[in-house]
Amino acid sequence: MNIGEIASRAGVSRSTVSYALSGKRPVSDDTRRKIQQVIDELGYRPNASARALANGRTSTIGLVFPPAGNHYTGMQLDFIGSVVEAAAAHDHDVLLSPSGADSDRSFQRLLGERRVDGAILMEIRLEDDRVDHLTALDFPWVAIGRTGRPEDGWWVGLDHTALAAACVHHLADLGHRKVAFVNRPEQLLRAGYESAHRGLDGFTKAAAERGLTVRTYCCGDDAASGQACVEQILHDDPATTALVTLNEAALGGLYRALAQAGRHVPRDFSVTGVVAGRWAETVTPQLTAADVPAAEMGRRAVELLMERLDHQGAAPRHHLLAPPISLRASTGPAGATATA
Amino acid sequence: MNIGEIASRAGVSRSTVSYALSGKRPVSDDTRRKIQQVIDELGYRPNASARALANGRTSTIGLVFPPAGNHYTGMQLDFIGSVVEAAAAHDHDVLLSPSGADSDRSFQRLLGERRVDGAILMEIRLEDDRVDHLTALDFPWVAIGRTGRPEDGWWVGLDHTALAAACVHHLADLGHRKVAFVNRPEQLLRAGYESAHRGLDGFTKAAAERGLTVRTYCCGDDAASGQACVEQILHDDPATTALVTLNEAALGGLYRALAQAGRHVPRDFSVTGVVAGRWAETVTPQLTAADVPAAEMGRRAVELLMERLDHQGAAPRHHLLAPPISLRASTGPAGATATA
DNA sequence: CGCCTCTGTCGAACCGGTTCGAGGGAAGCT
DNA sequence: AGCTTCCCTCGAACCGGTTCGACAGAGGCG
Numbered sequence: 001m002n003i004g005e006i007a008s009r010a011g012v013s014r015s016t017v018s019y020a021l022s023g024k025r026p027v028s029d030d031t032r033r034k035i036q037q038v039i040d041e042l043g044y045r046p047n048a049s050a051r052a053l054a055n056g057r058t059s060t061i062g063l064v065f066p067p068a069g070n071h072y073t074g075m076q077l078d079f080i081g082s083v084v085e086a087a088a089a090h091d092h093d094v095l096l097s098p099s100g101a102d103s104d105r106s107f108q109r110l111l112g113e114r115r116v117d118g119a120i121l122m123e124i125r126l127e128d129d130r131v132d133h134l135t136a137l138d139f140p141w142v143a144i145g146r147t148g149r150p151e152d153g154w155w156v157g158l159d160h161t162a163l164a165a166a167c168v169h170h171l172a173d174l175g176h177r178k179v180a181f182v183n184r185p186e187q188l189l190r191a192g193y194e195s196a197h198r199g200l201d202g203f204t205k206a207a208a209e210r211g212l213t214v215r216t217y218c219c220g221d222d223a224a225s226g227q228a229c230v231e232q233i234l235h236d237d238p239a240t241t242a243l244v245t246l247n248e249a250a251l252g253g254l255y256r257a258l259a260q261a262g263r264h265v266p267r268d269f270s271v272t273g274v275v276a277g278r279w280a281e282t283v284t285p286q287l288t289a290a291d292v293p294a295a296e297m298g299r300r301a302v303e304l305l306m307e308r309l310d311h312q313g314a315a316p317r318h319h320l321l322a323p324p325i326s327l328r329a330s331t332g333p334a335g336a337t338a339t340a
Numbered sequence: 341m342n343i344g345e346i347a348s349r350a351g352v353s354r355s356t357v358s359y360a361l362s363g364k365r366p367v368s369d370d371t372r373r374k375i376q377q378v379i380d381e382l383g384y385r386p387n388a389s390a391r392a393l394a395n396g397r398t399s400t401i402g403l404v405f406p407p408a409g410n411h412y413t414g415m416q417l418d419f420i421g422s423v424v425e426a427a428a429a430h431d432h433d434v435l436l437s438p439s440g441a442d443s444d445r446s447f448q449r450l451l452g453e454r455r456v457d458g459a460i461l462m463e464i465r466l467e468d469d470r471v472d473h474l475t476a477l478d479f480p481w482v483a484i485g486r487t488g489r490p491e492d493g494w495w496v497g498l499d500h501t502a503l504a505a506a507c508v509h510h511l512a513d514l515g516h517r518k519v520a521f522v523n524r525p526e527q528l529l530r531a532g533y534e535s536a537h538r539g540l541d542g543f544t545k546a547a548a549e550r551g552l553t554v555r556t557y558c559c560g561d562d563a564a565s566g567q568a569c570v571e572q573i574l575h576d577d578p579a580t581t582a583l584v585t586l587n588e589a590a591l592g593g594l595y596r597a598l599a600q601a602g603r604h605v606p607r608d609f610s611v612t613g614v615v616a617g618r619w620a621e622t623v624t625p626q627l628t629a630a631d632v633p634a635a636e637m638g639r640r641a642v643e644l645l646m647e648r649l650d651h652q653g654a655a656p657r658h659h660l661l662a663p664p665i666s667l668r669a670s671t672g673p674a675g676a677t678a679t680a
Numbered sequence: 681c682g683c684c685t686c687t688g689t690c691g692a693a694c695c696g697g698t699t700c701g702a703g704g705g706a707a708g709c710t
Numbered sequence: 711a712g713c714t715t716c717c718c719t720c721g722a723a724c725c726g727g728t729t730c731g732a733c734a735g736a737g738g739c740g
Contacts, residue, residue, distance in 0.1 A: 002726050013690050018728060025729095028688060045452030049398060050726035052389035053695050060435070060455075067425065077417040084436045085407065088446050093455060094436045095400070096424045106428050112385030115400075115433060223622045252622030259624060282563045282592030284599060342696050353720050358698060365699090368718060390696035393725050 006044050010035045021046065060093045061305060062116035064107065064130065066123045067098040073221060073249045075276045075294050079122055079144060082298030090306050092117075102129035111139060118305045120144060124155075125192040140312075142305040144297055145194050152316060154308055156301045159322040160195050160246070160274065163290040164202035166325055167244040167272045170288070172210040174242075175334040176270060179212050180233045182226070182245035182254065186218035199246045199274065215240070219250045226253025227260075234261050241334045245273035255283055266332035277326065285329035293323055341384055350378045361386065400433045401645060402456035404447065404470065406463045407438040413561060413589045415616045415634050419462055419484060422638030430646050432457075442469040451479060458645045460484060464495075465532040480652075482645040484637055485534050492656060494648055496641045499662040500535050500586070500614065501542035503630040506665055507584040507612045508546035510628070514582075515674040516610060518553045520573045522566070522585035522594065526558035539586045539614065555580070559590045566593025567600075574601050581674045585613035595623055606672035617666065625669035633663055 007014045012031060019025040020035045027035075038044075052058040063083055065076060084094045095116055099107035107130065110116050117140065121130055124145030131153065134141040143155040150157070164181075171179055181203045183189055189196040200216060207214045215236055219229040229250065233240055234257075245254060254271065263269040265285055277291035300319050308314060347354045352371060359365040360375045367375075378384075392398040403423055405416060424434045435456055439447035447470065450456050457480065461470055464485030471493065474481040483495040490497070504521075511519055521543045523529055529536040540556060547554045555576055559569040569590065573580055574597075585594060594611065603609040605625055617631035640659050648654060 003728095004726080014727080015691080015729075016689055019689085022728080026688065031688080043452070045448065047393070047726055048449075048453035048455045049389045049392035050695090051453075051728080053387070053393050053697085054726080054728045056695080058389060063436075074414065074417070077412050077414070077420075080417075080420065080436070081412050081438075084438050088438060093446075093449065096403075096420070096434045096436060098421075098424050098428060106433075108385065109388075109433065112383070113388035113391075115388045222618060223626075249622075252624065256624040278562060282589075284592065284596040343698095344696080354697080355699075355721075356719055359719085362698080366718070371718080387696055390725090391698080393727085394696080394698045396725080 001042055001044055003044075003046065006035065006038050006042070009042075010038045057117050058115060059091060060095050060116045061087055061302070062095045062097050062110045062119040064097045064099050064110070064119055064121045066100045074279045075248055075292055076122065078276055078278075078294030079298045082295040083120060083302055086299040086302035090302065092302075092306075099130070102133045111137065118142070118309050120301050120305060124194050126194050126197055127192050140305065140308045142301045142308065144301050146318075146320075147194065150318065153318070154304050154316050155318045156297045156304065157318065157320050158195070158274075158292060158297070159320050160198035161202035161205075162322045163274045163325075164199040164244060164246070165206035166290060167274070168203055168206035168210065168212070170272060170325055170331065171242045171244070171270060171334075172206075172212060174270065174331060176242040177212055177334065178237060178240045178242075179207060179214050180237075180240050180243040181214060181216040182229055182233075182243055182247050182250065182273070183216060183218045184247055185220050185225075189218055195246060195274075203244055213237075219245075219247050221247065221249040223250065223253035223256065226250030227257040228253075230254050230257030230261070234263075241268070242270040242272070242331070245271070245275070247273075248275045248279050251275065251279065251283055251287065266330050270331035270334070272325070272331050280326070280328065283330075288325060288328045288331045290325050291323050293321060297321065341382055343384075343386065346375065346378050346382070346384050349382075350375045397457050398455060399431060400435050400456045401427055401642070402435045402437050402450045402459040404437045404439050404450070404459055404461045406440045414619045415588055415632055416462065418616055418618075418632075418634030419638045422635040423460060423642055426639040426642035430642065432642075432646075439470070442473045451477065458482070458649050460641050460645060464534050466534050466537055467532050480645065480648045482641045482648065484641050486658075486660075487534065490658065493658070494644050494656050495658045496637045496644065497658065497660050498535070498614075498632060498637070499660050500538035501545075502662045503614045503665075504539040504542035504584060504586070505546035506630060507614070508543055508550060508552065510612060510665055510671065511582045511584070511610060511674075512546075512550040512552060514610065514671060516552070516582040517674065518577060518580045518582075519547060520577075520580050520583040521554060521556040522569055522573075522583055522587050522590065522613070523556060523558045524587055525560050525565075529558055535586060535614075543584055553577075559585075559587050561587065561589040563590065563593035563596065566590030567597040568593075570594050570597030570601070574603075581608070582610040582612070582671070585611070585615070587613075588615045588619050591615065591619065591623055591627065606670050610671035610674070612665070612671050620666070620668065623670075628665060628668045628671045630665050631663055633661060637661065 003014050003017050007017045017035055020027045020032050087094045097106045097110050119141045121143045124143045126148040128147050131147050146155050146157040183200055184196040217229050219225050258265055258269055265271055272288045275289045276294050280287035280289045304317055343354050343357050347357045357375055360367045360372050427434045437446045437450050459481045461483045464483045466488040468487050471487050486495050486497040523540055524536040557569050559565050598605055598609055605611055612628045615629045616634050620627035620629045
C-alpha cells in the first residue's frame, strides 16, 4: 500500500495526495476530505525511507555513546531516556550508536550512509576526534559535555570544575584537612574524558586554595573497585577524613569499604561528589552531592540540535549548568572521632 | 556524491558498481579494483534510505521500551546496551521507541512507516496489545519476557516463577517462617507485567508449599518507596524476618529502612530476590539473589530476531532462562535475635 | 464579452540505490 | 571458420515518496 494506491482510490493524482498530507500547497476541502477518508480506511502511513530519500531528512537523530566495555552508569541511562523522550516530542526517532571513536564502523554507518540528520554525543573527551570529524564535515551535532575548545561548538555541559570545587569548599568549611578524590577509571582519564579532567582540576585547585592535603585516585566503574579504592586511601593515609567522587557506579563500594574499616559516615568520614540525584538517594546515608541534572541535559541537547537542524549555519549555542550541592546526610564536621 | 558519481569516475555503469559492492553478480577483478579505488578515494558510502527503499530492508531493528514515566531500572540499561552491541555485530542499527502500548505514536511510526525490519519488546505484559498487534500484522518481533500464551511467539524469558520460588525455598531452608514479598509498582502489576505476576505466583505457591506466613507488597521503583515499604512491612508484622524482592531500584531503600529499624542484615533479617548481578553487588551486605542475565538475554533476543528475519515463516523459538541463586551475604539463618 | 488572476490539480522528473533482461566479446569446440 | 557457451557489463525499470512547471476552469474586472 503506497501513495499511488491512496491516489487512485481517492480519484486524484499522487502529487495531490502528497500536498494534502504536507500542506505545502492548497488543496480543496472536498479533495482533502476524500483523501483523508481513504487514508483512515486503509491505515496508510507514508514510507519513511522513501520520504527520507526524497527530501533528504530522515527525522532521526543519532545518540552516540561509548561501548559497553566500560560499564554503563546510571547517568547514561538517564541521558538516553530523556533524549529519546525529547526527540519523540519533536517527532524524531533516536538511533543508538555505540562508538568510542571517529573510526568506528557504527559511527561511519550513521554519517556516511546518512541514517541520521544530526547527532548527540555523550562522554566527550577534551580532544575528541568525533567532534573534530563532525565539525570538518559540517554535520550537525550537539555534545553532552565540552571539549577543550568549547567556544566553537554546540553543547550542553556541566561545570565539573566548579562542582568539584564546591565539594571541596563544602568539606573545607566543615573543617576537613585531608581529603581524597575518587575519579573515573584511569583509562578514561588518560583518554581525556572531560568530566574526569575538569573535575580533577577543580578539585586540585580548590584544595590548594584552601590549603588541604589531598590524594587523588582513579577507580573502576563498579562496586568492587570502589571498595578497593577506599581501602587504598585509608592505607595511604589513615588520617583522611573525607572524599569527593565523580564515580557514581563505585559509590556502593566506597560506602562498603568505609563501613568495613569502621568509619561511620558522616561521623568519622564525609563523602560527597557529583552524582545523579536518584543514585545519591539509594545509598545510606544519602549522599550530599551536586546532583547531575541528566534528564534536563538530555532534553536541552535535543532542543539545541533541533534548532541547529532548523537553522543551518546558525551561530553555536550552549548551556553550562552548575547545579547547587544538595545537602543530604553523608557529610559532617571533621574532628569528632576522626583521629581516634 | 552517489553511486552515479562513482560509476562515471570509474568509467562503468551504475549497476556494475552496485554489483561490485554487493557481490550478487560476478565482476571482473580489474573492474572491481578500479571501482574500489574510486570509492576509497572519495570515501563513498551508499545512502541508507535509498538502499532501504530499493530492497525493502532498513537494517535497523526497533527496541521498544516503556516510557520513562516509570523510572528506568539498571536492568533495562543492561538490556539496551547488550541489544545495541549484538545488533552492531550483525550490522544492524537500533532505533529506540518509548512505547507502552499499541497505539503509541512512536510505535506507529516504527511500524507504519517501516522504519525497522523487526522489533524487540521489553517489559512484556501477560496480555500485551503490542504483541497481539505485531502478530496480527505478521511483523517480525522477539520479546524479552513471555506473554500469557508463550507457545506462539518468539521470546527470551526469565522463569520468574521458578526464581521467586527458589528464593522462598532458600529462606525456608534457613528457617524463616514469616516472609514478605516486595513486588514492582502497583500500576505495573495491575497492567499485567509478567515479571510482577509470575514472580508473585511463584512466591505465593512456594510459600504455601512450605507453610510460610506471607504478606505481599507493591513498591515504587525508587529508594524512598523501598524505605516506606519496609516500614510498612515491619509495622504490619514486626515478626517478619525476611523478604524477597523483584524491585531492583528500591533495593537501597529497603536496606535503609531495615538499618533504621535496627534490623541487622543478615543477622536479624534476610533479604533476597531477583536482581541483575552488578546491582546486587552495590549494596552492603551484597545481595544473595538470582542474578538476571540481562546482557545474555539482550544478545539472545537479537540473535533470535536475526534468525527470524532471515527465515521468514520459521517456527517460533524461545529461550527460558533460570539462573541459580548466587549466594552472597544478605541471607542467614532465622531465629538468632529475630524475635528479640 | 474578452482578458487577467487565482485556485486546485496533474504529469513528469527526481532522490539514490537494486535488479532484471539483454547483449557484446572472448574463449572453447568441432 | 563458424557455432556455442560463458563471463561481464550495460540500460532501463522500479522502490515510494516530493516538488516543480504547466494548465484548466472559475471568478473578477473593465
